[in-house]
Amino acid sequence: MASGVITNSIRTLRFLNNEMTQKQLAQEIGVTRQTVMAIEANKYSPSLEVAFKIATVFKLPLEEIFQYQHSSD
Amino acid sequence: MTRSAALKEFLQSISFREVTLSIDLLVSTYIGYFYLKNVFSASSEQLASPVWLSELLLQVIIYSIVLMVISYIVLAFISDDELEQPLDVREKQISLVGYKYTTYILQTGICIAIFQYQAHAQGFGPSIEYNIPFLPLHIMVCAFLLAEITNYATQLYKGRTGAIYG
Numbered sequence: 001m002a003s004g005v006i007t008n009s010i011r012t013l014r015f016l017n018n019e020m021t022q023k024q025l026a027q028e029i030g031v032t033r034q035t036v037m038a039i040e041a042n043k044y045s046p047s048l049e050v051a052f053k054i055a056t057v058f059k060l061p062l063e064e065i066f067q068y069q070h071s072s073d
Numbered sequence: 074m075t076r077s078a079a080l081k082e083f084l085q086s087i088s089f090r091e092v093t094l095s096i097d098l099l100v101s102t103y104i105g106y107f108y109l110k111n112v113f114s115a116s117s118e119q120l121a122s123p124v125w126l127s128e129l130l131l132q133v134i135i136y137s138i139v140l141m142v143i144s145y146i147v148l149a150f151i152s153d154d155e156l157e158q159p160l161d162v163r164e165k166q167i168s169l170v171g172y173k174y175t176t177y178i179l180q181t182g183i184c185i186a187i188f189q190y191q192a193h194a195q196g197f198g199p200s201i202e203y204n205i206p207f208l209p210l211h212i213m214v215c216a217f218l219l220a221e222i223t224n225y226a227t228q229l230y231k232g233r234t235g236a237i238y239g
Binding site for chain 2: 030031032033034035037038041043044046047049050
């Protein structure tokens with residue numbers, strides 16, 4: 001069965017955006033800092049709404065922030 | 074990393090919700106300890122007395138309410154309006170996972186209590202063998218307290234590790 005993992009480059013993008021903190025990003029997208037930490041660590045895939053909010057904050061298309069790495073078992 | 078630096082990092086990483094859950098967990102654990110301590114230290118006459126049991130259950134309820142109210146008043150003072158903020162999607166999912174385990178434990182507790190009640194009616198089982206009156210009630214109270222503790226512990230664990238479904 002095919003399976004995959006969603007990775008992201010939020011940590012890098014935060015750094016490139018005036019070293020934005022996790023708390024600042026969390027406030028802008030309306031989640032807790034723990035949720036941002038979990039997303040960055042690839043332990044939690046955000047909802048579509050949160051993903052779009054992150055894309056809006058960084059002014060980038062979704063696919064430049066989130067990558068789906070496909071793997072077949 | 075030194076111990077003080079690790080502690081500082083841990084305190085910075087802990088969220089207000091985790092503090093709230095930790096207090097709920099501590100209160101539930103204490104109530105469970107209080108209930109079990111009273112049951113295990115009770116004499117046979119006390120265990121057989123409905124009045125003693127009613128008083129114990131009333132104490133458990135009063136202690137639960139008082140401790141929760143006190144803890145939430147303290148939290149309301151130290152919080153920066155965080156107590157009123159709604160849960161985000163991930164926290165709601167973690168909460169649901171916690172309630173899933175709560176449901177399993179409550180269902181198991183009720184099934185065991187019903188089985189125990191039937192066994193007692195048929196003249197066998199631990200309530201007769203060890204002479205424990207009202208055993209189904211004790212089982213249900215323990216299941217309730219265990220379910221609460223599991224709920225808070227699960228939410229804390231899932232919130233800290235980040236992995237909801239793993």
